[in-house]
Amino acid sequence: MFFFAHWSYAQTDRCGAVNHHRDDHRMAPVQGFESWMLEKQRVLAEQFPQRNAADPMEIPVVFHIIHNGEAIGSGKNISDEQILSQLEVLNEDFQRQNEDAINTRQQFLSVAADFGIKFVMAKQDPEGNATNGITRTQTDITSFGINSSAQTALKSLSYWNSEDYLNIWVANLSGQLLGYASWPETDIPGPGAPSAPTEDGVVIDFTVCGSNAKGNFPTIDPTYNLGRTLSHEIGHFFGLLHIWGDGGCGVDDFCGDTPDQSSQTTTSCDQLQDNPPFSCETLDQYENFMDYTPDACMNMFTADQKSRVEVVLEFSPRRASLLSSPGLVEPNFEDNAIRLVAIPSPKSVSCAAAMPLVLEVRNVGTNEVNSMMVELTFGEYEAQNTIENLKLAPGENKILSTTLLGLPEGEKELTAIVTRVNNEDNDAIVVGRLKKTILVDQSEAEMPFYTAFNSASIVSEGWIPFPENSNNQWEGGQTTDQEWAALLRSGSTMVNHLISPLILLSETDSLTITFETQRTVSGTSETDLNLWISNDCGASETLIYSANSSDLKPSEEHKKWVRHYVDISPFQEQEVRLDFACANPNGGTLYLREFRIFEKGKHQLKAELEESIILDPQKDDILPRFVLSTSGSLPIQYALVYELEEEGPIYLKLMAMDGRLLQQYQKQNTLQGSIPIDLNNLASGYYLLEINSLKGRTVKRLFQP
Structure with missing residues (x-):
């Protein structure tokens, strides 16, 4: 893995992106990601041979300030002025308008690049309300580490849809950590998935947010005091590597105009000017924002780094969608405007060949809405659907069942876009886009049904963890006693689902589910496990069993597993799908095994030994x-x-x-x-x-x- 390195300057961990991705277990393999990058660079060059846009690409940002109750402008609850000084630094650095650009050495002037990116404070929040792009959230947690549970605890405090906003969390990070970022999403198959959408963004310490060159901000660190930590981390967010490739001279950052470098640069600016570092038989480009020099030494990105970022903004789904975000639009919409709020149906996992499309919409214009047109895409499926007789008042929400979707098997993205409202083009079209990933699986199992979960692959046993890209999904693993089970690790506030194949139940009035659980204790958070059943391919679900933290862990020390019993006799002769749903924020690891469905009559036992x-x-x-x-x-x-x-x-x-x-x-x-x-x-x-x-x-x- 090319990211994995650890560095300190004055006992400070400047960047935790490497350890963040290692802990997340989601970094794409080097060869896979770079193959994707090369192919997309070729496609981009063919489609857009001249890409010198006059206007910069705009990215909406939201700063989530996480504090412990301090007054605004003191301690962790940094002031609006300090945040805006950081925004100013970003725009200067990514457009090469920074005053210290004159310090770029002659050898590298020809490759120094303007990325053509402008960062804009979000103008409307996810609900369509006006915002200044800053949220402030109080918590009792005094500091946050970089492990998965700490990341989830931090990001669950405040989050806006990562398809529409660059989330920047500003908090007190534990140890000497200054920041870390999520890696961009790609379409690489296999285990190289990115962070979950709810955890996508950048995290920095409150002491490195802002620039003392633009104001007097006492909380800012004296060495990292010009806002370059966020410039560095957003570089990772857009797919840039550390300039030394997190290795020696034989390891690359895949940018030809950044010379090979033996390691990160950690010396002061005065020392660098007096004795410029020279390694791997070339002059080190220590002024690059992706090195580890103090803020005052940094002043440039390169043309090849720009090429990587252009690919990410064109082809990485959660990066490309930022360019057409509703956060870029003032909330004073046109007279006729509809916001798509949610897609309740189809569910994320379905087995039906056709399902109704259900939309939740909101009138965010000033006129009553009587008709709207929605454009739909789902794999190869494309359609336009006009909905009339709405009578939707301004500010009103409504649930609409619109059309029947054909659902081919496999995982595909459903996109719905509102294009016309009241027979007029929707000028605020960005408010009308909504995406949802749907897995259609029609595999079927029969009675008697049994799963031991006795291997690392729970998918091979017919079960589906969902969402697939969850930061903390169900997986196969072993207990401390080396017993195999399906498990859900601590750290996620997102509800994670473990979904069975379709099961055709027997014709009997006595059907029972049994399964066993074990739970290791960590922290104090409650963990609830809910078992749902659906007999209509996931269009609706019925809760049939619920267990809380104490129910999931054996109450006696000599017992290792708790067995649970669920009567599903009312569903006899039906084709059902079972769904174990659980959020496990800080409750240790939850194990599940020995799932079976059987007819009770076949298991009545009279075992006497006279x-x-x-x-x-x-x-x-x-x-x-x-x-x-x-x-x-x-x-x-x-x-x-x-x-x-x-x-x-x-x-x-x-x-x-x-x-x-x-x-x-x-x-x-x-x-x-x-x-x-x-x-x-x-x-x-x-x-x-x-x-x-x-x-x-x-x-x-x-x-x-």
Whole structure:
């Protein structure tokens, strides 16, 4: 991986982008990403051989200020003036209008580039209201690290749709970390997916936001005091690598006009001017914004870096959409304007060949809306749909069922755009765009249905984790005891779904789901697991079971798994899909295994062992009666029924076949009675039951169906 490096200047971690992507487990492989980049650069050159636009491309930004209750302008709650000074720095650096551009050395003047990008404070928020592009959120959390749970905790405090806004979170970062950024989204297949949409953006420490060259801001760090940390991190956001390639002379940043460099540059500006670094047989380009020099030493991007950014802004979905964001438009819309709020149907995962398209719309104009035209694309499907007789008053929301969509199998993006309102072109067209990724899966399973989740690939067992690009999706893994299960790690406030294949249920009035859970404890956040069922290919779902944090973790130390039972008899003879839905913000890891659906009648069990158990053959002493019984229906209940010849203790141990102790029971000063044995939280298979009394010891083998 080309990003993975760690650097310090005066004990400061200038950039955490590398560790951010390592922790996120989502960095695209080098070869895959660079192949994508080369191909898109070729396409771009063919389509637009002359790309010298007169006007810069505008990117709407929102600064999310995360503080602990300080007054505006003090501590972490930095002032509007400090934020605007940072915006000014960005526009100067990305358009090469920075005053210190005159410090670019002669050797690199010919490759210094104006990116033609202008950053604009968002003019309207996601709801269509006027905004200055700044949010302020108070929290009790005093600092944020770079691991996945810390990232989620930070970004869930305040977030705007990353397709429409460049989210910049300004907070107190733990340790000496100054910032990190998300990598751009591509269409590379396989594991190289980007961060989840809800976590896409840039994070910087509050002490490096803004420039002391543009005002007196006491909280700004004395070394990183010109706003270049954000210029550097936004470079990563647009697909730029560190100039030394995060390696030695043999590692590239894939820009021909940035000379190979042995490592990051960490010395002061005075030292650099007196003794310019020379490595890899070339002069180091330490003034590049993607190096690690102090802010005062940085002053340029290059033409090849610009070429990479142009590709990302043209072909990376969540970067390209920024250029037509509603955040760029003042909220004083035309008389006739409609905002698309949501696409409730189709659901994100569907199995139907055709599903109704349901839109939630809002009248954000000043006139009553009676008709609108929506253009739809879904894979190869394209259509125009006119909806009439709306009678939608200004400011009013409405749910509209518009048309029947044909859904070919596979994962595709559904796009809806409002093009006409009240028979007039929608001049504020940007308010009418909405996208949604939909997976159509029609694979089917029959009864009896069983999944052990005993491998790293839960998809191979017919289950679908969704959303696929979630920062913390369901996956296959092992517990601390090396037992396989489906698991959801701590760290995501997003609801993550684990969806079964279609299952054709049996014709019986007695159907039961069982599954087992285990939960490691971390933090204090609650974790709720909900099980939904759909019999209409996901158009609607019914909640059939819910378990909270205490339900998911065994209450007794000798138990490792909790078994859950859900009656689904009302759905007999129906084709259903099951959906485990869970958000796990800071609740340790949740494990799920041994999912099965069966007819209860087939599992009624009467297991009696009417036999004498010889405790000591030499003395011919016996334990007269040993009976294992069940209730005949779920849950199965076993009990040891005993009679002793003389009063005394009796001890029971339930063990795995390899001798591991699973449960133990004892009674003192007893003559007869029964001891319950709980096998319901154990997987199907054989177990050993060891019985000890004053007369001796015996071991019996048990079978759990």
